[in-house]
Amino acid sequence: MRKQTKEKKRNRVVILAVFCIIVGIYFSSMLIPKISYAMDLETQNDSKIDEQLNQELEEPLNSTMELEKKELDIRQIIANNSQSIRKEEIITKEKDLEYTTKYIENPEIPKGMMQVMQEGIDGKQEIYTKKIYEGEKLISKEEIGSKVTKSSVNKMIAIGTAPYRSSYQVKVGDNIYVTSSLLAVRIEANDKANKLISLNRDTQVKLLGKKDDWYQVQYQSYIGWAKAECFTYLDPNSNKEETSGTSQYTKQQLLNKLNFNMALNKPSGLSLEQFKKIFENEPKDTKNVFKNNAQYFYYAEKQYNVNGVFLAAVAIHESGWGGSSIASNKNNLFGYGAYDRNPYESSYQFNDYSEGIDLVARVFVKYYLNPAGTKIYDGNRAAGTYYNGSTLTGVNVRYASDKNWANGVYTWMKYLYKKL
Numbered sequence: 001m002r003k004q005t006k007e008k009k010r011n012r013v014v015i016l017a018v019f020c021i022i023v024g025i026y027f028s029s030m031l032i033p034k035i036s037y038a039m040d041l042e043t044q045n046d047s048k049i050d051e052q053l054n055q056e057l058e059e060p061l062n063s064t065m066e067l068e069k070k071e072l073d074i075r076q077i078i079a080n081n082s083q084s085i086r087k088e089e090i091i092t093k094e095k096d097l098e099y100t101t102k103y104i105e106n107p108e109i110p111k112g113m114m115q116v117m118q119e120g121i122d123g124k125q126e127i128y129t130k131k132i133y134e135g136e137k138l139i140s141k142e143e144i145g146s147k148v149t150k151s152s153v154n155k156m157i158a159i160g161t162a163p164y165r166s167s168y169q170v171k172v173g174d175n176i177y178v179t180s181s182l183l184a185v186r187i188e189a190n191d192k193a194n195k196l197i198s199l200n201r202d203t204q205v206k207l208l209g210k211k212d213d214w215y216q217v218q219y220q221s222y223i224g225w226a227k228a229e230c231f232t233y234l235d236p237n238s239n240k241e242e243t244s245g246t247s248q249y250t251k252q253q254l255l256n257k258l259n260f261n262m263a264l265n266k267p268s269g270l271s272l273e274q275f276k277k278i279f280e281n282e283p284k285d286t287k288n289v290f291k292n293n294a295q296y297f298y299y300a301e302k303q304y305n306v307n308g309v310f311l312a313a314v315a316i317h318e319s320g321w322g323g324s325s326i327a328s329n330k331n332n333l334f335g336y337g338a339y340d341r342n343p344y345e346s347s348y349q350f351n352d353y354s355e356g357i358d359l360v361a362r363v364f365v366k367y368y369l370n371p372a373g374t375k376i377y378d379g380n381r382a383a384g385t386y387y388n389g390s391t392l393t394g395v396n397v398r399y400a401s402d403k404n405w406a407n408g409v410y411t412w413m414k415y416l417y418k419k420l
Contacts, residue, residue: 087133090144096366096383097123099152100350101358103299109160109234112272114299115179116229117201120155120378123148143339145346156181159299168233170207176217176231178203185224189214191379196224202236213379227379229303248274251420258417260410265369265390268309270420272298275308278419289322289333289353290315296354300361304377306369310392311361313412317405334360368395 099120109115126147132140158179170176178199186193189211199205199219208223209216215228248271257269270278275298279290290312301308318335319327326332326343331350336359338347350356365376372384386398392406399405 085135089131089133091129091131093127093129094149095125095127097125097148097150097152098359098362098366099123099155100355101155101157103296103354103358104156104158105161106158107161109158109232110162110164110166111160113160113166113232114229114302115158115160115232116155116227117158117179118154118156118181119183119227119230121153123152124150142341143346144341157299157303159295166234170231170233172207172209174207174233175204175235176207176215176233177236178205178230179232180230183226183230185217185219185222185226187224189216189225189379193225197222199226205231207231212375213377229378254420255417258414260406261391261393262307263390264307264310264392264395265305265365266307267301267305268307270298270301270309274420278309278416282419284321287322287328289319289327293353293357296357300358304361304365306361306365308361309413309416310409311357311364312416313409314360315357316412317409332356336360336363364395368399 099122101120104117106115126149127143128145128147130140130142130144131138178201181201183199183201183203184195185197185199187196197219203219205217205219207215208218210228211225213228214225215231216223216225217231249269254269254274272295275294276291279285279294282291285291294312297308297312300306300311315322315333318324319333322328322333324335326335326338326347330347331353332347333353333356335343336348336356338344348356348359350359362377366380366382367385368387369390370376370382370384371387372382374382374384376382388394388397392410396403396406402408
């Protein structure tokens, strides 16, 4: 009995063990896929997290690179736009309005002598200049017009045509006579000095001293300074004739002075007769423009201390011996005042050729041939605005855009000198 009971217990234990094994196998089969799935899921999550972290790390780097690239692109665009933007501006500048000179022949004074009958006074004008820029670079500059704000007063000069000459030089102590219609006597030898008294033409004064282009004179109890060019030693009430001649340089002496680098702010040394000679029987002067106006190059040289042959050579070069439309229709041998935009319309109109010759001579002396502050004609001082030396090369720098201009003018200078 006991034996059977033990055996039953053993059987129960075996059955229970088998049952536990079966249950364990069952639950194991259920849990392993889940654990594997969980592990796979965790691995996937880790991969996603790593990928996300990498993306998060890369995104700022990529963003920084993109921003830098955009900034570079923007800067390039701005630079390109700045270079392509065209802008214009109009500049207004006040400038002297040069007076013109009238020459009047007078048979009662010695041949070739000049007497100032009326002083010339510069006016004022506003010059309008248009500048065009591309970005910050200036690409064009052109004068487009002007406006007179103060009129100039013409200078009047009597030119002696009497059959006799005079070479007398006045000296301190001489009695001299006023030639200008109204002459200001000032307390100092300066145009801006206070006026002491005004004297009428033919008034007699005593010469007390000389200083540059000024005379110190005495009239009654007044002692002051006036321009030397406005006096003559010739008594207007006397008909006395003089026969003293004037010396002149020979052709060889004048040719010895001629060279490409010669100073142009000095007279050529040609006499009035020699100026007339170089234009006599000139086949290129088909309209006799230079033959009929030769004396005005001489007068300009005598008054303004400029080489008159140089002046004539510029006129020939610019006007084609007086054949250009500006020369023919406007009596303007130099194309003076012409702008590139509209040369003919903008160029100056002169009443005759002498006005243009005289004015351009003063422009060369005042702005091109002398450094600023140099004492020049009429007690004035050079502005020196375009001064780069008193030679052809120096004038060429600012006077003409053609680099070969100086050579062209010198060719005509040699041509004229050799005709002496």
